[in-house]
Amino acid sequence: MADTDETILDLRNVSMAFAKRSGEPLRVLDSISLSLRSGEILGLLGRSGSGKSTLLRIAAGLIRPTSGEAIYHGAPLAGPAEGIAVVFQTFALFPWLTVLENVEAGLDALGLKHAEALRRAEQAIDLIGLDGFQSAYPRELSGGMRQRVGFARAIAVQPEVLLMDEPFSALDVLTAETLRTDFLDLWSEHQLPTKAVLMVTHNIEEAVLMCDRLIMLSSNPGRIAAEIPVPLPRPRDRLDKEFGDIVDNVYGVLTARAAASVGALRQAHGGPGQPLPPASVNRMSGLVSILAAPPYNGRAELDTLARSLGLKVNDLFPIAEVLHILEFAELSEGALKLTAAGQVFSRSGAEQRKQLFKEHLLRFVPLAAHICRVLHERSGGSAPRARFETELEDHLNRHDSERTLRAVTAWGRFAEVFAYDDKTRMFLLIPRVR
């Protein structure tokens, strides 16, 4: 696909850290270098928290990196540039403008004559298949049509570089497939004014289907974990063996990174500062039961499991990760395997499960044990939530610490390790005698 190897957009040693109110700044991206070359679609893959969207925003000039730079046409980006357009995950359409006005709005900054702006907008609308919808308001359109407007708006500015931030992830499966195919057709037939595309996604199949090259990011902080070329001819067939091999390869890299990152986190923090993914006890229980039963009999590949459950791998990850943390299962090389404790858990009744969960929670989740210890130490048997919030925020950002605290609250309540009163925002000890 690559016409030339000319580099269009060059990220050099880009690092990003967000300042926090206290303690060390939070590192999101760690010295990342990559080049977007002419004629390619480059995919950025990674789990949530790997900073892939942040990287895309740096490439768009929407955020300035803490160090390093994005070079476009030989000069570092100082802000959004004329030749770069963005397609947003949430479409980001102005609800008060019609389809035509939305597309024209993208041209506002160019200072064109109105007739010229109108002509270019109409052209883009026509190309993207929105003819007849010019006077509709976004709220009258389905999700797929809305994202078409997002594409038309980006294309109308005739960008040299198109940046797409999970452009299909807010759409249902069928609509996403149609849009992907339509986009790839326009791309393959060179109907777009665009020379190169950078696309963020967490959908592995989508990445392999669309991209010429994949960059995999690891999490906390985001680093380039691997680069995988996709040398398949277009149009690509999901059922091809080669296609499947690449998908499997990507899964392997991703899950290996996941397991490693869980281990690394535990090594790094070793204390209550470990971020906990949000996974409800019901989902954990459900996954253990399914994993224990045939055909898996205690071991399953994550992608097979995800596909048979109709889930995205990204939805499955947090649950698998929590099972790994609690040592009910082991996550490695793209597979999830029940441990002995997990086997016992699967065979137990409700009361026993609760007991087992409680033991593992206190043993393997330092934060839960920490809260419990504090409650025992304090005379009233209660402690304000704010206390743990501040402790967590030494290690995590606001969002992660909130999520972690929420997860541990739910688990602690289920295991009856402690209680939590939202009215007073206090953790309480459960009286031993019940």
Next chain:
Amino acid sequence: MLAPIAAIHQPEISLSPAALPNYALRTTMRMLAALAASLLFTFTYGTLAAKSRRAEMVLIPLLDVLQSVPVLGYLSFTVVFFVSLFPQRTLGVELAAIFAIFTSQAWNMAFSFFQALRTVPHDLDEASHGFRFSAWQRFWRLEVPFAVPGLLWNTMMSMSGGWFFVVASEAISVGDLQIALPGIGSYVALAIQQQNLAAVGWAIVAMTVTILIYDQLLFRPLVVWSDKFRYEQTAAQVVPRSWIADLFRRTTYLRRAGDAFGAAAQAAARSRLSFLPHVALRPWHPPARWLDVAYALCALVGGAYIGRQLFHFVTPTLSRNDLIEVAINGGITLLRVAILIVIASLIWVPIGVAVGLRPALAEKVQPLAQFFAAFPANLLFPVAVYLIVRFELSPVIWLSPLMILGTQWYILFNVIAGATAFPTDFKEAATTFRIRGWRWWRDVMLPGIFPYYVTGAITASGGAWNASIVSEAVSWGPVSLNGSGLGAYIAQMTTAGDYPRIALGIAVMSVLVVGMNRLLWHPLYRYAERRTRLD
């Protein structure tokens, strides 16, 4: 600044009903002028507060205080000030009236705009940066449209509050300065002087017609138009309608005129109008602490200086006795407001719920309640005063209800809105589990409408404080009734032209209002917000 002013030539007010259309028109023009000023203020003040963190540190608390200062209290100061700017002419008096209406409207509009600017959706914000909008384009393309629904709602609230103040500010006497601007307010004032109950009736009719026309010609079409600025991406359940808007859409030449106007506005919004290059983004740094401290210090010193000047202005003439008198009066009015809010709640909450649960009825009652809220209750005062005089009732008790006459409707229509929005599945769940009687109120309905009720009660109590200035001391011809209280105190001092004591009265009332907001309403509001969320 406060030097006595020579008599101003003023047109005679006529009590003939035939003069009323002209008066109504003049009153309305004052409202419109104030509205224009309020919008201008909103766009500048709100933007400045939202864009500059340091400006916000001063502007927002200032707005909070200004909101609580009783408008009618400082009328005497502004009248004298504006008249001294344009002596010998009515322009100063007109400006004073407009300024009074402006101060009753501008604060909550600016607040609403500020809040909208703060909550502009992140993705739209990024899109506008990504497509390199200039600040001007961003303002008209993104920020103003996003703020429109909230701003329009607040404007309507302000306008309905405004009628009260325009009526009160048209006829006023400060010391030996007597002012009567041609308008409905002066008409009523003269009617009261001459004990002409029929003229009061005519004024009420004229006001009713004016408000109805205003609503139909201005606000209905605006509400229809603003519907497209809703941010939710779903279709509306109830589409607002207006015959004026339909007229503009269906009639060819009117539509052309509308389109031409729209195109001009579009072109203006589209032009870049930027003299500066696009602002490059910088990584966010924690702001420099010492600069903050220095800035806060400057603000504090400035505030202290103004406070000291005020203090010096007040102290020479005031003694401790004044303070005690004002405190006692403040206590009386506080007690009144509290009792009235309780009584109004006991009456209107059950009625509001009953109406709100019947959608067909709610649709008819809601506009009525909104109309009553807009109707300047001070036009009705003479009728009540006439009855009190006639039946020789005690003014201390019977003048009190006047305070809440105009503002109780905010409780009603907020409760109706809350009951209408109450989720059907909750209602059905309550029915299937046969939850009835007191339990139904306690566990189902009251928690459901609570946030709405609090919103209504805040507005009602704020309005009641303001109204106390015109309702605690009233007259009917030669008969003067004094219900005592802080409002009566301020009114008396205004008539006497005793500025230090007016200032003292206003200050105490502001403190009471701010205190009530901070200690009662804000905590209640936060509690309501926290308790009624599901996630």
